[in-house]
Amino acid sequence: MNMNFIINPNDPYGLAPEIRARIEVGDIKIRDYVPPTDEETRAFMPGLTPVQFRLMLVSIDVTDQMVDEAIKDDDVAGITWKWATTFTRLDPMTIKLADSIGIDPSELDTLWMWAFES
Secondary structure, three states, X not given: XXXXXXXXXXXXXXXXXXXXXXXXXOOOOOOOOOOOOHHHHHHOOOOEOHHHHHHHHHHOOOOHHHHHXXXXXXXXXXXXXXXXXXXXXXXXXXXXXXXXXXXXXHHHHHHHHHHHHO
């Protein structure tokens, strides 16, 4: 049986003492921590409002005309650009726009979090 359980080292309550004892004798295996992939991290990034998204673009000198040019052949991206109430980090329009203006994924991650926190 797999269970997720978090205990503090000196927690004397509930199952914590029994779990620590079973870990010490090797009765319970603890899996190594595996950090999330970049894509998993991006999937959990907060959405941006249209104002936050546009201010992010303005901060790197990207104009509405540049966006229109980048997505001109994609009707779905055009609708997203004009009508979205929230922009998500992994939305195809976001990825297409970043690619077309030369922003690599890690740079966009940094800009995204800056825009969210601003």
